[in-house]
Amino acid sequence: MDDVKVVFTTNPGIEDIVVEEVSAKLGATILEQRSGKGRVLASVPLANIDLVDSLRSIHRARILLYQDTICKKEECLGMIKEAIRGTDIPRYVTPFTTFAVRAERVGEHDYSSLDIARVAGDAVIEVVEMTHGKRPRVDLDYPSVIVVVDVINDELYVSIELGGDLSWHRRGYRIYDHPAALKPTLAYAMLRISGARDGDTILDPMCGGGTVAIEAALLFESSRIICLDKNPRHIMGARLNARAALVEPRIEFIVGDATRLSRYIDRADIIVSNPPYGIRMGSPREVRALYKRFLEEAVKVIDKSITIITTEHVVAKQVLSKHDWEIVEDRIVAHGNLHPHIIVAKR
Ligand SMILES: C[S@@+](CC[C@H](N)C(=O)[O-])C[C@H]1O[C@@H](n2cnc3c(N)ncnc32)[C@H](O)[C@@H]1O
Structure with missing residues (x-):
């Protein structure tokens, strides 16, 4: 059975609770726990991926497609294009889905998150067209697939968002908004x-x-x-x-x-x-x-x-x-x- 690498984000300080929950509910193997950073990387059996919905300790879950170092100069944007070409994004984004790229950048770089999103978006269209013979449609407001490209200092991550734009900590039951509510x-x-x-x-x-x-x-x-x-x-x-x-x-x-x-x-x-x-x-x-x-x-x-x-x-x-x-x-x-x-x- 196939496994996928999934990055789980959470509130810094409760990574061990995420480890416990994803191990128990998803049968996941933990690959990395970044304590204090709110990140846990795990290998999850593909058959259990739908169970991510049942997790109560996570903010986000993303299938990790690519992880490597990236440099800070403008010409390094080309690395993002190469990275996306090397992933199996056409498995998730097809001519029948809409998609959007969400880019986040932390640190000092000669390029902005808008530059990252533009380059990554073009690369996604290119690989999907090469694979399926037709281009996917971009929908920035209600995409059916969200491709996340994070540049955190000198690290580049390309992943697929599993839960849409809203973090899982926003439970649907918050009808009354207490002024000092706990997450x-x-x-x-x-x-x-x-x-x-x-x-x-x-x-x-x-x-x-x-x-x-x-x-x-x-x-x-x-x-x-x-x-x-x-x-x-x-x-x-x-x-x-x-x-x-x-x-x-x-x-x-x-x-x-x-x-x-x-x-x-x-x-x-x-x-x-x-x-x-x-x-x-x-x-x-x-x-x-x-x-x-x-x-x-x-x-x-x-x-x-x-x-x-x-x-x-x-x-x-x-x-x-x-x-x-x-x-x-x-x-x-x-x-x-x-x-x-x-x-x-x-x-
Ligand atoms: C930080 S808030 C709790 C928020 C809550 N955990 C949530 O997620 O909505 C603290 C609460 O303590 C209540 N409180 C303060 N003094 C209290 C007291 N002596 N007895 C009972 N409740 C009190 C306040 O009315 C306030 O709702």
Whole structure:
């Protein structure tokens, strides 16, 4: 059976979760894991390529057709033409498909990404015409095949986009756009890192638009899932999102204050949460007070583990350690232009 090389991109910091997921779901062999860069290269059996749709930790997946070094001078654009001639692009782009080239360039070069796209587009038309005897049509808005040409410093990559123009982290269920929403790929990764298992009661006590709760409901069939937030508008939004994801009946929604958690919740196994980072809150003292009060309540009701993503990791670790919880994981991830920590504490 044929294998294809696939480049998966993700949120920097959760490459190991992608490795775990593509190995388990696609039977992929990992060829390279670029930790901190959000890239994983794997060899995937062609028969399993449609299952890429089911992955929850990736942003993009691209079949890699060519990878080599490229120089920075304008005359080096010819290398892109040669590269495309050497690939089996006519297997994907035919006279019956439309196509577009998307080019990305990182670093200093004597040519622009528009130059790359122009040269690559001409080369695709040429090889398809040579192979099939007819030219393919370009459609920049709604192409049926997207050819990606990346020049990252001195490296050239030619690939075929598997998921269209939208990144897979944009789940269709985001009807309500919470102002500080967590990327669903990070929510999924946190659930994995937390050690949660199907059947565990999972609580997000500051659930906002419900990303963690919804990802939990999509991941686990029989878990009890609770989404609590002090803001009724967010709870209403979380409900709308859960309805769009077809998991609303699986989630309990509560308007409540996480600093008084034990008033609403008797026991839960796991907390997975994305509390406010405090960037828009009054003073650092207020944020720290919120973390202290929330975590002191959390340790009263949680049996197994507490996983949070936060820039206030120091205070969170201090409070948890004071209550004899062990910090079993502390990793830095990229979230927008911030670099919060995901910490996992166990009882
Ligand atoms: C960063 S947002 C969570 C976003 C969410 N993960 C999502 O993807 O939509 C933090 C949330 O904490 C909530 N919050 C802040 N203080 C709270 C408290 N004391 N009790 C409950 N919720 C609180 C806010 O209303 C806000 O929705």
